[in-house]
Amino acid sequence: xxxxxETRRWLDKHRNDPFVKAAQKDNYxxxxxxxxxxxxxxxxxxxxxxxxxDLGAAPGGWSQYCRRECPKARVLALDRLEMDPIDGVEFLHxxxxxxxxxxxLTERLGADPVDLVLSDMAPNLxxxxxxxxxxxxxxxxxxxxxxxxxxxxxxxxxxxxxQGEGFDELLVNMRQRFGRVAVRKPKASRDASREMYLLxxxxxx
Numbered sequence: 001x002x003x004x005x006e007t008r009r010w011l012d013k014h015r016n017d018p019f020v021k022a023a024q025k026d027n028y029x030x031x032x033x034x035x036x037x038x039x040x041x042x043x044x045x046x047x048x049x050x051x052x053x054d055l056g057a058a059p060g061g062w063s064q065y066c067r068r069e070c071p072k073a074r075v076l077a078l079d080r081l082e083m084d085p086i087d088g089v090e091f092l093h094x095x096x097x098x099x100x101x102x103x104x105l106t107e108r109l110g111a112d113p114v115d116l117v118l119s120d121m122a123p124n125l126x127x128x129x130x131x132x133x134x135x136x137x138x139x140x141x142x143x144x145x146x147x148x149x150x151x152x153x154x155x156x157x158x159x160x161x162x163q164g165e166g167f168d169e170l171l172v173n174m175r176q177r178f179g180r181v182a183v184r185k186p187k188a189s190r191d192a193s194r195e196m197y198l199l200x201x202x203x204x205x
Contacts, residue, residue, distance in 0.1 A: 019188045023061070032120060033061035034188035035197070036158070040069065043182070043199060045156060049073050049116045053105070053150070055096050055143055056121030056160075058083040063091075066118075074112060078105050096121065097142060106149065115155040119143040122160060122195075130165070137166035140198070144173065147203060155203040158184075162194045174200045 019031035026033075040046050046069045054063045057077035066075045067088050077083065080095040092108060094101030121143070123135030140159045147157055157178070161167060174181045179202025189195050 028061050028064055029059040030061035031188055033065045035120075035186040036062050036065050036118070038186040038188065039158060039184050039197065039199060040065075042184070043201065045158060045199070045201075046070050046116065049156075051109075051112050051114045052076070052116045052118065053109075053114055053146070054078070054089075055117070055119040055146075056139075057091070060084065060086050060089070062118055062120060063089045076105065076109060097139065102142075102146070109150060113152040114150040115152050117143060117147055117151060117155070117157045117159075119157075119159040133162050133164040133166065136160065136162045137164075137170060140170055141166075144170070144177070147177070147200075148205070151203045153203055153205070157198075157200040157203070159198050160195055161198050163196060164194070171198065174198060177204055178202050179204060 017031060019034050023031045023033060046066065049070050051074045052066050052070065054066065054075060054077040056079055057063050058079040058081040060083050063075055063077045063086050066073065067086060075089045076092065077089050078092045078094060078096055078101065082093060083091050085091065090108065092104050094104045096102060119139065121139040123139065125132045140161050143159045144157065161170065171181065178200035182199045184197045184199055
């Protein structure tokens, strides 16, 4: 199959994707919002949240959802890609995997207590499974490390992971730090994707 034919097939599938259609109808920036929405509906993830950090936020679907569901909460979004402004969302352009990005985030946060950290971050995938797995798990571990710095007792974390090397160790680590840990595979995650999400609720430290 030619590259042009593959592109056409992908576009046709994308247009017919029910989550793409729903995002267009609901005026969300990406279909990924329904991954967060499903977890929220099942686990009441955003209930009562006052300060939310959205890592790997671009193009902004998760931040949009947070603003709609928690209009009084402070939402800080960070991404190394540019993101069009969202009313009520504070956007920082920086790489969370670099010290400068983390420093900019904590400086902007100030003394505000954080009760939810979200991470839909993923590295640029290479197609080399070992390298991609390592990259995804590194970002997940960095998000968990951020919780040590900013998350209040009882706070929550939702992070993207891939099943594979490092997954079991991260799961054990989260179970030591949260009162409840669950694995979620939202319907909006494509069947062909290895992605899933680890949900930690009730931060202990």
